[in-house]
Amino acid sequence: MQGKKLLLAEDDQLLASLLNYRLEKGGYDVSLTHNGREVKEFLNNSIPDIIISDIMMPYFSGIELIDYVRNDLKSSIPIIIISSAGNEENVLTAFELGANDFISKPVSPSELLVRIARELNKV
């Protein structure tokens, strides 16, 4: 998985920083974004190998992001969503729109790494 481009969209700065550190340590080329606008801007310039996105984000939610990637960009890149517990409806919607996997908060960074690797292996 060395050098795989990964877009991490998480509005919580601390968690984003923590995950960013762990993912970079895992060998990924991580691009960190903190809100929907940044994600959109990033995606307009380049398409990563995988997207890790929180569902609840300012400006542009994770659900909208999935919709944007699948329908507007017509891209089938793997998308893993991070959701708070008790947010099952959004998770279902995300899966309906084309999310590949889902991990709930509190996040185990080790588990996330495994899931990312699995999704990238599928591609």
Add this chain to the structure above:
Amino acid sequence: MNLYHLTYQTPAFISAPKIHTDLLWDLTFLFIGLGVVYFTAIFFFRNRMSAKSRRIADKKKSLGPMISEFLFYEENGSKEEKTSYVHLKIEIRELLKDKFNRIVLAEILLDLERDVSGDTHMQLCKLYYDLGLHLDAFKKLKSWRWELVSKGILELTRMQVDESYTFITKFINDKRGVIRKQAEIATVTLKHEGINYFLDTTRYKISEWQQLKLLDVIRNLDEFEPPRFKAWLTSKNKYVVLFALRLIKYYNQNDANESVIELIKHRNNQIKTEAINCIREFCVFDAIPMLKKVYWKCNIDVKLLILDTLGSIGSKEEIDFFKFVESKESNFVIKSKALSAINNIAPQTIMPTDGVATQIGEVHIPKNIEEIPIDQSEEVVSNSLKEDIAEKNILRTTEEVKKSSFTSDPLEELTEVDTFEFAKNVLDQHIKLDFLPVVVEDVSEEVSQMLMKETDQLIPSILDIEVECTDEDIDFVSLAFLPVVIEEEDQEKNSIAIHEIEVIAEAVHFEPEVKQDKEEVRESQSPSLTELEVVYEEVQYLKHDTSLQDIEVIIDEGSAPNLDTILALEVDATEVTPSIPEDISDIDVISEVLLPILEEEDILLIDLEAPFDVIEKEENSEEETIDFSAVDLLSTSTEEDGFLEASLLENMHYKLPESVFKQLYFDKDESNKILLLDTIGDVGDKREIPLLKEIIIQEHSTVLKERALEILNKVSEIQFKLIGTSKTLVNENDLKGESIFKTLFATGDTESKLLLIEEASNLGCWKEISFLEELADHDSREIRDKAIVAAKTLETRLNELKNCESTEKSLEANNKSHISLKGEDTSILQIEDVEKIDQVPLEFCFLLDALEIQTLEAEESDILELEFELEKDLTESIHEELKNKNKTEESIAKNSLLESLLELPLKLIEKLNG
């Protein structure tokens, strides 16, 4: 004077105080000053707080990666990592000297604690402890401020600082509720034995919410072994007892039954209720006497619970108690509960009485019910035959026969039972011989019979099939298509019965010509089948020049008594297609005879369901004539079968057995109609197609229309669709593919688009309606309006065209009906038929004119040729129209789009011609 003063000069009740103006000014300035101070203070503190939060956020940003590095440090990492880690440690030690940094670090760790799990979470707690941040939390515990103490307890609990347990337990009985509750949770969380300590020591009320929170904490503890909670059933704190009971129930600790039974007697209803719940959960039978004892002292809710519990765990011995309760209690709910408890223990003990008639004698049987007379001779005959047939296993249930019975003459004349009745009974009750003529007379004439099948499919044209049925054949051959042959004299009566017998399963009905000598009437009444003589049945078909289809069934007089042994079936047919139902295809077909006929006649078989029109049997006629005029014998393509079926269904010559739902449906209101439609959807078959179409056409309710369409598409092999503003029913085959206007439309400018819409309305078919409907949502209002108008125009035009075509088909069919079997005058329309053409809308007269001319000119009724001529005429007329248009629009004509427009009609016609 005094009065005047009193009246007009009222005394002043309120007089303004004399305040010095300077004082007023002083007060004004004072309040302005206070306002300024107030707003300044707000501004100052707000800015201070904002600045602090900004500083914290910035600090968090800078310390965040540092924390991450600490969290994910691996001891087996590279030297560089290790060096970096050592530097970080030094750096963080420096930082920890600052209080603000410690606060920020604690906040970061607490924030992250919420978001991470697994190993990282453990590392986080360890880091919190290693950095000595728990010491700050301990300091908070010593604070006099309740919020700080509470915050300290929370921090220590979340970071799982076990050392804090002893400090926190002190707050369990704190008088400040928030601290107490926080301490309770902390105590239970931090150590497994915390729950014991808490239950032992707490003196305060444990609220319901707190109990839930504590239970949630307990069940999420890793490797938690719950203590025996019965120990706290003796607690002096009733809330502890209650919580203990709930925990006993939750952890299924049924080792405290005696204590629980004792608690039934508790004064507190909550504890009593919880104890009863435990008893019920654990089925504590020993508690039954106690439950009965305490029952009378309880309130209604507890009483109900006791009855419910006794009902579930009690035995029949408790029935007396329940009856006693039922008799003594005045509360209706308790009475009902007691009765239902009895029924729980002994089902059906208490029967419903309310609203039930007590005496059955109240029901009066109407006197005018008449018994249907049954002829004894018939009974004897049928019984003997029953036995014979049963032996050969060729039985058929009455229901099967009745399902596909004839529909025509009334049954009023069915008073005398004679031979045909006997035959009918045989067919109805026992034999799967619907297709066979039952011959009860001397063999004097041949009977030709249409070979049909009672399955969904129908043999399209059968010419001269010759089949000999052996004993074995009858077992598996469906004989539903053959008529019953009876004596000539009783033809009228016979026809009634024949109508009840299914001759052709779904599509074809015909009445067989039946002949029988008068002398044989008596014989026919005889009980033995051996005394019956089977002669014939003859059916003639109207179909071009083809020869008659003959089915000959002969039952020899005096032969074996069983039907299957005496039957010899001779069937001639033109062709048996693969679609012939299996049981029919088992019949021995003489294909050698058939194939040459086929080639000669150039008749291609069509869909098995092709309808046949039966000409009513004339009284004096000796032949039965079946009209095949409604069958498009020239249809060769299987793809066209669907359309053929659709068009034929529309044709009134196609007489499917009438739906049994028809009479029911139109008398109902909307809700019942929906129910009936559902029933049709469940049990209906192709016989419901005409009814469903009628519903779709006549109904105003969209719901009913759509439901009927859904069912129609289910029962029919063709898919229909409602299209247009008036929701016209259209075969989906007509809608396949995309409108050719669509592609052109996409590339053109507004003017050409408008022009295209106009052309689509003039020349388009059903596909164009969909296309125009799509345009109803177009951005341009001009196009939108034009499209709506065009769609309506086109729909009207197509509906008229459709009516026109159906009229033409009916005319053609009628024409064919008058053509003799031998093929004379097959192409000339009858005068009356031509007159009917006048009813066709003027707009399409050219179509019928063309058709008429073609029909007259045609030597043979070749529909393809007719269509060719028709299309040719159409093409010419369209060309003329287009030329005229072109003249008026010369300026636009140069446009390449118009050139393609010119080709459109041709393309359309080509497409229509396939």
